[in-house]
Amino acid sequence: MNVSSFSHIYLCSNKEKRFLEEIEILQIAGHSVVNLGKKKIIWPTKINSDYLSPKNFLVLKERLNIEDILIVDRLKCVEKLVFIVGHINRSGVSFLRGNTPMKNAEQFPDMSHIYSKIEGMPPAVVHTLGQERFSKLHKNETCIWSEAIGLVSVVAHYIGLNVFAVGTENDRRRKQLIEKILKNI
Numbered sequence: 001m002n003v004s005s006f007s008h009i010y011l012c013s014n015k016e017k018r019f020l021e022e023i024e025i026l027q028i029a030g031h032s033v034v035n036l037g038k039k040k041i042i043w044p045t046k047i048n049s050d051y052l053s054p055k056n057f058l059v060l061k062e063r064l065n066i067e068d069i070l071i072v073d074r075l076k077c078v079e080k081l082v083f084i085v086g087h088i089n090r091s092g093v094s095f096l097r098g099n100t101p102m103k104n105a106e107q108f109p110d111m112s113h114i115y116s117k118i119e120g121m122p123p124a125v126v127h128t129l130g131q132e133r134f135s136k137l138h139k140n141e142t143c144i145w146s147e148a149i150g151l152v153s154v155v156a157h158y159i160g161l162n163v164f165a166v167g168t169e170n171d172r173r174r175k176q177l178i179e180k181i182l183k184n185i
Contacts, residue, residue, distance in 0.1 A: 002119050003166065004180050006070040010156070011043040011178075012148035013074050013131075029059035039182060040064055047131050047148050052095045057159045058103075068116075069156055070181070072174060073167035075126060076137060076145040081173050083118035084126055084165035089150035091130035114157040116164050126150070126167070 014032070026033045030051035034041040042060065044051045060066060073084070117123075127143045128150030137145055146167060153163050168174055 003070060003121075003177060004183070006068060006164070006181060007038055008040050008042065008064060008066045008069045009178070009181055010069050010071045010152065011041065012047070012071060012152050014043045014045070015074075028063055029056035031056065031060060033060075033064065036182065040066075041178075044152075047151060049093070049095050052152060052155055054095075054155055054159050057155050057161075061159055061161060066161055068162040068164065071149060071152055071156065071163060071165040072177065073126075073149040073152075073165065074134070074147040074174070075124075075167040075169050076134070078124060078144045078168060079170050079173075081121055081166060081168045081170075081177060082124035082144070083115075083121040084146070084149055084153075084167060085115050085117075085123040086125040087146060087150035087153065088125070088127045089154075090127050091133065091151060093130065093151065095151055095155050114153055114163050116162055118164050118166060121166065124167075 023034050023036075026035060027045075030045050031042050032045065042064075075082070124144050126146035126149060128146040128148060129137060130151065131147060134145060134147040149165050149167065153165055157163050166177065168177075
């Protein structure tokens with residue numbers, strides 16, 4: 001798949017909403033949702049276990065009819081846009097803890113292959129820190145740092161979504177990505 005073909009785009013940071021023009025925002029299951037016809041832009045009210053739970057993601061999946069989701073994260077130490085193929089969660093939290101099993105899903109799900117490939121972008125494995133540690137981080141050229149993908153993607157995968165993920169450090173590139181996605185409405 002390529003990025004412009006996605007109908008459901010999940011922004012890990014509510015700071016990314018600044019890239020959207022004035023539009024009507026709906027509130028569903030602890031998330032803000034912008035309905036643009038065939039496209040839906042979604043972001044959490046806050047990145048914590050109250051909002052990013054399997055229960056809330058299941059509500060989003062069912063109410064918005066989500067099968068494939070493109071998750072956009074903020075990264076450090078990479079200027080180009082990359083597709084995320086794996087993550088190391090160094091945040092110290094997991095929003096699955098205490099929330100599994102759910103329905104018929106496993107209590108300890110396999111998370112070894114949660115990301116699907118996106119054509120035309122270089123792959124990257126990222127280290128997720130969480131919002132607070134990410135905002136205080138100074139650049140370290142040995143790792144690509146992620147704000148939240150390791151927290152969000154596992155919940156999305158757990159409830160049965162096909163997860164695609166991208167990110168970059170560059171605000172302009174993330175804005176161009178969102179504009180490219182919205183151009184194909």
